[in-house]
Each structure stands twice: as C-alpha cells, then as structure tokens.
Amino acid sequence: MRVVITGGAGFLGSHLSRYFLSKGHKVTAIDNLITGSVENIKDLFGNENFAFQKYDVTNYIHVPGKVDAILHFASPASPVDYLKFPIPTLKVGALGTHKALGFAKEKKAVFMIASTSEVYGDPLINPQNEKYWGNVNPVGPRGVYDEAKRFAEAMTMAYHRYHKMPVRIIRIFNTYGPNMRINDGRAVPNFMTQALKNKPITVYGDGSQTRSLCYVSDLVRGIYKLLYSGLNEPVNIGNPHEITLLELAQTVKKITKSSSKIIFKPLPQDDPKVRRPDITLAKTKLKWTPEVSLEEGLKKTVEYFRKAVSKN
Ligand code: UDP
Numbered sequence: 001m002r003v004v005i006t007g008g009a010g011f012l013g014s015h016l017s018r019y020f021l022s023k024g025h026k027v028t029a030i031d032n033l034i035t036g037s038v039e040n041i042k043d044l045f046g047n048e049n050f051a052f053q054k055y056d057v058t059n060y061i062h063v064p065g066k067v068d069a070i071l072h073f074a075s076p077a078s079p080v081d082y083l084k085f086p087i088p089t090l091k092v093g094a095l096g097t098h099k100a101l102g103f104a105k106e107k108k109a110v111f112m113i114a115s116t117s118e119v120y121g122d123p124l125i126n127p128q129n130e131k132y133w134g135n136v137n138p139v140g141p142r143g144v145y146d147e148a149k150r151f152a153e154a155m156t157m158a159y160h161r162y163h164k165m166p167v168r169i170i171r172i173f174n175t176y177g178p179n180m181r182i183n184d185g186r187a188v189p190n191f192m193t194q195a196l197k198n199k200p201i202t203v204y205g206d207g208s209q210t211r212s213l214c215y216v217s218d219l220v221r222g223i224y225k226l227l228y229s230g231l232n233e234p235v236n237i238g239n240p241h242e243i244t245l246l247e248l249a250q251t252v253k254k255i256t257k258s259s260s261k262i263i264f265k266p267l268p269q270d271d272p273k274v275r276r277p278d279i280t281l282a283k284t285k286l287k288w289t290p291e292v293s294l295e296e297g298l299k300k301t302v303e304y305f306r307k308a309v310s311k312n
Pocket residue numbers: 078079080174185186187188190191202203204205209211245267268271272
C-alpha cells in the first residue's frame with residue numbers, strides 16, 4: 001500500500017510512518033511543522049519508501065501516483081498548543097479535513113480521520129462509549145479543537161454517505177510515549193520534564209480529575225487494525241485504566257526517582273473531570289486490546305525524555 005499521513009512529523013504521525021514502513025508499505029508524510037518536528041522523522045529520510053512534504057494541508061493536496069489510504073492526523077493536539085494556535089486548529093480540522101477527503105475521493109483511497117475523546121467534552125457519563133453525543137462548550141477555550149474535530153467527523157460521514165467512500169473515524173484517548181514535545185504542555189511531558197529536573201510537579205486543580213493513558217505502540221496497532229477493518233463508524237481507541245492526575249504525578253515521581261515536590265495550580269477552564277474509553281467495540285470488532293501497562297509505558301518513555309531534557 002501507499003499511505004499518505006498528514007501530520008506525519010508529529011508525535012502520532014511519526015510513529016505511524018515508522019509502523020507502516022515496518023509493515024512494508026510506502027509512506028508520504030505531510031506536515032507544516034507548526035507543532036511537528038523533522039527531528040521525529042529524520043531517521044526515515046534515507047528510506048526509499050519514505051517521502052516528506054513540508055506543506056499546509058488546509059490548501060489543495062497533491063501527491064502524484066497511486067494512493068491507497070490517507071490518514072488525516074494533522075492538528076495541534078495539546079490544549080496549550082490549540083490555545084496558542086486557535087485558528088490553525090479550526091482550519092486544519094475543518095478545511096484540512098475537507099481537502100484530505102477530496103484527495104481521498106480523487107485517489108479512491110480509504111480515508112481515516114484522527115478524532116478525539118474531546119468530542120465527548122466534559123462528559124456526563126463515564127466511561128464514554130461511541131453512542132454518547134458529548135458535553136462540549138463550543139465557545140470555551142477548548143471549543144476550537146473539540147468543534148473542529150466534531151465538524152471533521154460530520155464531514156467524514158457526509159463523504160461516506162454521499163460519495164459512498166470507505167472511511168475510518170478513530171476517537172483517540174490520551175496517548176503518551178517517545179516523540180512528544182517536551183514543552184507541549186500536556187501532563188506526561190510536563191510531569192516527566194519537571195521530575196527529571198527535580199523541579200516542582202505542577203498538578204492542576206486538586207488532581208482528582210481522571211484520565212486513562214494509552215502507550216503509543218498500543219494505539220498504533222489499533223489504528224492499523226481499524227484501517228483494515230470495514231468499520232465506517234467511530235471507534236474509541238485508548239487504554240481504559242483510569243487514574244487521577246495526582247496518581248499520575250506520584251507515579252512519574254516514583255519511576256524517575258525524583259525529589260520533586262508536587263504542587264497545585266489552578267485548573268484550566270472546561271478541563272474534563274473524568275475520561276475513560278469504553279473499548280467494547282474495538283475489543284469485539286477489531287480484536288484489539290491495549291497490552292502495555294502504565295508503569296511499563298512510562299518506564300519506556302522516561303528514556304526519551306531524559307535525552308530530550310539533556311539536549312534542552
Ligand atoms: N495537567 C496537570 N498538570 C500539568 C499539565 C496538565 O495537572 O502540568 C492536567 C490537566 O489539567 C488535565 C490533565 O492533566 O486535567 C490532562 O491534561 P493534558 O494537557 O495532558 O490533556 P487533556 O487530557 O486535558 O486533553
């Protein structure tokens with residue numbers, strides 16, 4: 001297969017590029033590098049099956065030749081990033097999805113959109129299954145991401161229904177691992193960096209809010225299985241092991257053997273209080289289940305952050 005991955009130099013995009021290459025496919029990665037980095041893919045430049053275009057996919061997308069699948073993963077994805085780039089976030093979710101769908105239609109390729117657990121907003125049910133419509137504040141600071149992704153899902157389903165295109169909608173829950181930007185502002189990079197520098201670990205609010213964290217290799221396996229499935233409906237992919245943010249801070253501190261203090265800072269507006277995927281659909285239809293425990297995944301991730309912090 002020849003696969004085009006938008007956001008191919010980002011955290012997930014770079015892992016996906018490597019995974020598809022390892023399975024014998026050809027990969028064209030496209031990224032405008034506003035939050036992605038060439039550093040994440042520089043080891044792939046010598047590979048004849050890999051190509052990279054520095055390009056903003058809110059514009060007309062052109063890749064010559066046969067393309068079998070397009071994975072639209074371009075978007076700022078950390079709350080700090082999408083607050084910094086609110087309009088590019090809305091544009092890549094809306095205009096970028098439209099361009100990527102048009103490109104997939106032209107190439108008769110399967111289209112996959114990277115959606116998110118943020119479509120559920122600050123959820124009123126826990127865990128969240130795919131039938132839940134969510135609780136989103138459209139005009140809050142997170143609205144730029146949440147609504148762009150909800151629009152992207154709606155647009156994807158419209159192309160599926162109207163143009164009869166094969167589509168995949170993956171709702172990605174919190175994921176971590178190597179290639180996250182150390183300053184992207186999310187909990188895992190912040191806690192890791194702070195712990196490794198023995199600086200205070202900043203827990204927002206009282207730390208009782210929950211998240212469920214998936215190690216990146218589990219996520220990538222799930223994406224691959226979803227692509228090959230016939231499922232045109234949204235599918236949650238994430239790890240259902242739910243913990244509080246305070247527990248996450250304590251676990252990172254323990255794993256890094258850090259002497260950092262844990263301190264509390266104000267909770268950002270509209271920060272979801274709970275989040276946990278119901279993965280019944282992925283388990284039954286894709287035969288997928290996460291395999292890497294939180295401790296194991298964090299231990300693998302520490303090595304990457306140790307190097308990244310020493311370079312910084
Ligand atoms: N968080 C925190 N300290 C930090 C960064 C984030 O306590 O230094 C909290 C944040 O308020 C949220 C959770 O960690 O409750 C996860 O935040 P993240 O930015 O990783 O992504 P989100 O799940 O909110 O999209």
